[in-house]
Amino acid sequence: MRCPLSRPAISVDALLSEVTEILTGAGFCDAQARALAATIVAGERDGCKSHGIYRLEGCLRTVKAGKVDPTALPELADAGGGVIRVLAHDGFSPAAFDLGLPVLCERARDLGLAALVINDCTHFSALWPEIEAITAQGLAGLAMCPSYATVAPAGGSAALLGTNPLAFGWPRGDAPPYVFDFATSVAARGEIELHRQAGKPLPEGWAVDAQGQPTTDPEAALAGAMLPFGAHKGSAISTMIELLAGAMIGDLTSPEALDYLGTTTLAPHHGELILALDPAKFAAGRAGDPMARAEGLFTAILGQGARLPSQRRFAAREQALTQGIALTEAEVALLARLRRQGLDAVD
Amino acid sequence: MRCPLSRPAISVDALLSEVTEILTGAGFCDAQARALAATIVAGERDGCKSHGIYRLEGCLRTVKAGKVDPTALPELADAGGGVIRVLAHDGFSPAAFDLGLPVLCERARDLGLAALVINDCTHFSALWPEIEAITAQGLAGLAMCPSYATVAPAGGSAALLGTNPLAFGWPRGDAPPYVFDFATSVAARGEIELHRQAGKPLPEGWAVDAQGQPTTDPEAALAGAMLPFGAHKGSAISTMIELLAGAMIGDLTSPEALDYLGTTTLAPHHGELILALDPAKFAAGRAGDPMARAEGLFTAILGQGARLPSQRRFAAREQALTQGIALTEAEVALLARLRRQGLDAVD
Numbered sequence: 168m169r170c171p172l173s174r175p176a177i178s179v180d181a182l183l184s185e186v187t188e189i190l191t192g193a194g195f196c197d198a199q200a201r202a203l204a205a206t207i208v209a210g211e212r213d214g215c216k217s218h219g220i221y222r223l224e225g226c227l228r229t230v231k232a233g234k235v236d237p238t239a240l241p242e243l244a245d246a247g248g249g250v251i252r253v254l255a256h257d258g259f260s261p262a263a264f265d266l267g268l269p270v271l272c273e274r275a276r277d278l279g280l281a282a283l284v285i286n287d288c289t290h291f292s293a294l295w296p297e298i299e300a301i302t303a304q305g306l307a308g309l310a311m312c313p314s315y316a317t318v319a320p321a322g323g324s325a326a327l328l329g330t331n332p333l334a335f336g337w338p339r340g341d342a343p344p345y346v347f348d349f350a351t352s353v354a355a356r357g358e359i360e361l362h363r364q365a366g367k368p369l370p371e372g373w374a375v376d377a378q379g380q381p382t383t384d385p386e387a388a389l390a391g392a393m394l395p396f397g398a399h400k401g402s403a404i405s406t407m408i409e410l411l412a413g414a415m416i417g418d419l420t421s422p423e424a425l426d427y428l429g430t431t432t433l434a435p436h437h438g439e440l441i442l443a444l445d446p447a448k449f450a451a452g453r454a455g456d457p458m459a460r461a462e463g464l465f466t467a468i469l470g471q472g473a474r475l476p477s478q479r480r481f482a483a484r485e486q487a488l489t490q491g492i493a494l495t496e497a498e499v500a501l502l503a504r505l506r507r508q509g510l511d512a513v514d
Numbered sequence: 515m516r517c518p519l520s521r522p523a524i525s526v527d528a529l530l531s532e533v534t535e536i537l538t539g540a541g542f543c544d545a546q547a548r549a550l551a552a553t554i555v556a557g558e559r560d561g562c563k564s565h566g567i568y569r570l571e572g573c574l575r576t577v578k579a580g581k582v583d584p585t586a587l588p589e590l591a592d593a594g595g596g597v598i599r600v601l602a603h604d605g606f607s608p609a610a611f612d613l614g615l616p617v618l619c620e621r622a623r624d625l626g627l628a629a630l631v632i633n634d635c636t637h638f639s640a641l642w643p644e645i646e647a648i649t650a651q652g653l654a655g656l657a658m659c660p661s662y663a664t665v666a667p668a669g670g671s672a673a674l675l676g677t678n679p680l681a682f683g684w685p686r687g688d689a690p691p692y693v694f695d696f697a698t699s700v701a702a703r704g705e706i707e708l709h710r711q712a713g714k715p716l717p718e719g720w721a722v723d724a725q726g727q728p729t730t731d732p733e734a735a736l737a738g739a740m741l742p743f744g745a746h747k748g749s750a751i752s753t754m755i756e757l758l759a760g761a762m763i764g765d766l767t768s769p770e771a772l773d774y775l776g777t778t779t780l781a782p783h784h785g786e787l788i789l790a791l792d793p794a795k796f797a798a799g800r801a802g803d804p805m806a807r808a809e810g811l812f813t814a815i816l817g818q819g820a821r822l823p824s825q826r827r828f829a830a831r832e833q834a835l836t837q838g839i840a841l842t843e844a845e846v847a848l849l850a851r852l853r854r855q856g857l858d859a860v861d
Contacts (some may be wrong), residue, residue, distance in 0.1 A: 171858045239781055249596050250626035250795055279597035280789075284796060307762065311753075318662065323820035327811075335754045345757070347750035379818070397744030403694035403823050406541040406815070407656075407682045410692070413656065414807040415793045417800020422814065442627075449631060453764020464674075468753070471726070473670035476750050487845055 171508055172357075176491030183208045185502055188223035192390035194511040195225055195237040205395070206292040214483030215356060218293045220498060225289060226259070228513045229434040235259060241266045242514075249274065249281045255288030260439060263288050264297050271443050272304045283415045283441040289434045294334035295348040297478065301405035301443050302336040302344035310334045311408045312439040315431050316422040318352045319392035321402035324379020326392035328455055329421030329435075330355065331408040337461060347476035351405040353396045356431075357493065359388050412440040438459065515597060518847040523838030532553045532849055533567065540574055540856040542584040549608035553639040558839055561830030564704060565640045567845060570852055573606070573638060574861045576780040577655060584638035588664040589611045596621065596628045602635030607786060610635050611644050618790050619651045626795035630788040631763045636781045637661070641681035642695040642824065648790050649683040649691035658680045658755045659786040662778050663769040665699045666739035668749035671726020673739035676768030676782075677702065685793075690831075691813065692737050693825035700743045703778075759787040 177185075186207055190200035203226065210218030229235045239258025243266055245251050251270045255263035271511045274281035278457035294310040300307030314329030354373050362369050363385035374383055374388030382388055395401035413420035418438025419427060427436055450457040465475060494502075505512050524532075537547035550573065557565030560656055576582045583598055586605025590613055592598050598617045602610035614630045621628035641657040650653030661676030681695035701720050709716050710732035721735030728737055742748035760767035765785025766774060774783055797804040812822060843851075853860050 185625055220822065245800070248795065249628070252799075278595040278625060280627065281596070281713065282791075282796070286800065307758065319818070320815050320820040323815065323818040327814050327818065333751075335750070337754075337757050345753070347747075347754070349747050349750070351747075396747050399570050400694075400696050400698075400743050403677040403682070403696070403749070404680075404819075406692070406811070407684075407694070409768055410684050410808055411791070414804040414811065415791065415796045415803065417797040417802060420807065421813060422811075444629075444758070444762065449597065449629070449762045450764040452591070452599075453633065455764060457761040459762065460767065461757055464753070464756055464761065464767060464769075467674050468667050468670065471666070471670040471672050471674065473667040473749075476746065 176493045179212050179487055180210060181491055182211065182220075185225065185486045185506070186379045189223065189502065189505045189509075190237070192228075192506060193230065196240070196263075198240065199237050199258055203259050203291060206261045206296050210293065212484055212487040213480040214487075215293065215480065217355075218350065220494075220502065222291070223501070224513050225432075225434055227510055228432070229289060230432055231510050231513055232434065234428060234433050243270065243287045245266065245270055246274045249278050250284060251281060252284045252286060254286050255286045257287055257289065259434075260285055260288040260290045261292060261296075262299075264439075264441075267441075268297075268300055271441065272301065274307050275443035275445045276448070280442060283443070285419050285439040285441070286416065287436075288438065289436050290439060291434050293348055294332050295336070295346050295480075297441060298334045298336035298346055298348065299344060300359065301441070302338040302346070304443075305336065305338050305445075305447075307444040308334075308336045308441065309444070310439065310441040313409055313413045313419065313421040313424060313437050315425045315428075315435050317356060317393055317425075318395055318404065318405065318421075318430065319375055319379070320441075321395055321399040324375060324392075327422055328402070328405045328409060329397065329424070330393070330403045331412075331421065335402065338458070339462070339465075340458065343477070343481040345461070345475060345477075349396075351395055351401050351408065352393045353401070354393065356389075356393065357391070359385050363389065371400065390482060412438060416440055441446060481495045516608055523840045525558050525838045526555060526834055529558065529839055531566075533570065536570065536849065536852045536856075537573075537584070539853060540577065540584065542577075543587070543716065544592070545587065545609045545612070546584055546605055549612045550638060551605050553608045553643050556643045557640065559831055559834040561825040561834075562640065564702075564826065567841075567849065570848070571860050572781055574637060574857055575850065578860055579780055580859050581775060581780055581783065590614065590617065591618055596625050597631060598628060599631045599633060601633050604634055604636065604783075606781075607632055607635040607637045608639060608643075611786075611788075614646075614788075615647055618788065619653060621651050622712075622790035622792045623795070627789060627791045630790070630859050632786040632788070633763065633765050634783075636787065637786060638782050640695055641679050642683070642693050642827075644788060645681045645683035646691060648788070649685040649693070651790075652792075652794075652795060654685065654791045655681075655683045655788065656791075657786065657788040658759045658778055660756055660760045660766065660768040660771060662775075662782050663772045664703060664740055664778065665752065665768075666722055666726070666745040667753065668742055669738075671722060673751070675742065675752045675756060676771070677740070677767065678759075680750045680755065685805070686809070686812075687805065690792070690828040692808070692822060692824075696743075697858055698742055698746070698748050698755065699740045701740065703736075703740065703853075706732050706740070710736065729842065748859050755819065757786060763787055785849070830860050
């Protein structure tokens with residue numbers, strides 16, 4: 168949750184304009200700037216600081232390193248079946264997703280389900296903005312992608328898998344959707360970094376050291392590998408993501424993505440797989456309304472004091488939309504500097 | 515792994531004949547008997563005793579209780595899109611799956627992906643036999659289904675979700691496929707029962723008692739609820755399974771399945787969702803062979819001493835196929851009794 172708004176707040180729309188202008192000023196074409204800005208501001212709006220304006224510098228650094236094309240125009244390749252492909256042509260992923268989304272949804276309504284493959288993108292963003300774009304169309308969505316090799320498989324000793332996020336969403340009419348979006352590593356790399364900075368040991372089971380031995384030392388963990396969530400089960404899911412959203416779609420797996428870039432400090436280059444499913448088609452001819460029956464399940468979950476995923480994010484969103492987003496002085500200064508200096512503001 | 519074969523062994527084919535005859539003798543029609551026997555014998559063959567001939571009594575009990583129709587003829591409902599539906603008409607699931615499989619695979623090859631929905635079945639079997647039938651066709655498969663409400667959502671206090679298995683497979687040519695199949699609960703109910711019988715406390719994090727408090731007492735756990743694997747992440751995946759393979763396909767969720775049957779001692783009645791994806795279609799036009807690239811990933815996993823899921827099962831299979839299956843005297847007696855008495859052998 169955000170702090171009380173003692174600082175002056177900027178409206179979501181104003182922040183969107185500002186971030187779009189920063190990107191345009193740094194050489195992004197309109198489609199890339201609009202889509203990337205919308206994704207970054209959605210993160211900031213929802214209180215996901217780790218996917219908010221803090222990421223701008225990393226995006227610009229990746230441009231400056233020549234690892235992403237800020238003027239790329241994504242290209243739709245649609246043979247009319249259940250697989251819609253968007254070639255990102257080395258641009259950021261959000262513009263590619265925006266191009267594919269209407270076709271994905273139309274095809275899912277037609278066939279019952281369809282898949283959007285994004286190839287050759289620099290992947291940027293959490294997966295939930297994409298999932299929510301699908302649930303807004305009354306469809307269920309499932310998305311996954313590799314990342315960098317920073318996670319050891321369960322029973323293994325060295326980084327091979329990525330933090331490989333998995334996200335799912337179910338539409339709930341006018342209410343915020345049921346959405347989860349999580350890394351298949353037990354923790355995010357940033358959380359290990361935070362423990363290091365605070366001089367605190369890691370919980371057991373988070374990581375192995377460079378020799379593949381379990382460690383609670385954050386330094387040793389950063390030099391070693393993280394572990395998957397849920398032991399062998401999470402490891403199997405993470406491996407599935409490498410297979411489906413790497414090898415199967417003809418794009419880089421996490422070890423290949425790390426080889427390609429040679430560093431984890433720039434935004435990663437790989438593909439993504441997104442499925443959309445139409446409950447109306449799947450439930451056709453059956454008794455009961457799937458939407459109403461899902462609501463019964465959510466009511467039962469909430470009724471025993473458990474939370475639905477993303478509740479905190481939706482609360483932050485509501486506050487941001489009504490009261491604006493309170494940026495820190497450092498954040499305001501960052502935006503001003505990026506706006507003034509463009510790519511010169513980053514190494 | 516099986517014990518050394520000091521007992522006389524029965525061949526896999528002979529056991530298949532015997533189990534098929536037991537089912538036929540108990541009133542199963544040919545399609546139901548063949549499909550169910552193949553599933554049960556596959557479990558026994560692979561050393562999965564919990565899904566082997568031990569299950570025969572439960573199947574017959576469910577028939578005797580009038581909760582499953584052993585003569586049901588499943589019906590294909592195919593509108594030609596990406597969703598193929600098989601109405602099991604209150605029969606066991608394997609015959610329904612057998613009917614849908616060829617259409618599912620053909621459609622996945624045509625569209626790139628397709629879904630098989632099984633409705634109104636008494637669900638029997640692990641999901642891996644179905645997944646392996648899909649990988650045998652050179653396709654990737656993903657399957658899931660609800661079960662009974664025996665698992666509390668993370669942060670909750672009472673049984674609501676099922677043990678909701680999730681299974682995935684990737685074809686590997688002539689080698690056994692990459693396959694995982696696991697419950698989304700942290701442990702199986704049977705494992706809690708084994709702890710109870712042995713008078714041993716449960717590991718932390720397996721269960722809550724009837725008041726929703728964490729417990730390591732097996733009795734209290736059996737009266738309370740199990741917990742999902744991987745805390746909130748596993749809980750979210752389990753909820754997704756209720757939504758996709760329950761509400762979305764117009765079939766029972768786990769709490770509804772428990773209400774319907776009123777007991778967890780009979781085989782559960784609900785539906786199932788199975789996706790098939792064609793790597794050839796997903797990788798079309800891209801550099802590199804997805805099969806070869808997947809093998810590179812498996813080699814890297816094995817190279818650091820980690821295992822692939824199902825390795826133990828495939829080893830047991832190889833032994834069973836070459837040396838037969840050694841049944842205990844009690845198992846031989848069970849088969850003889852079921853053959854002699856049919857439904858009269860069970861309560």
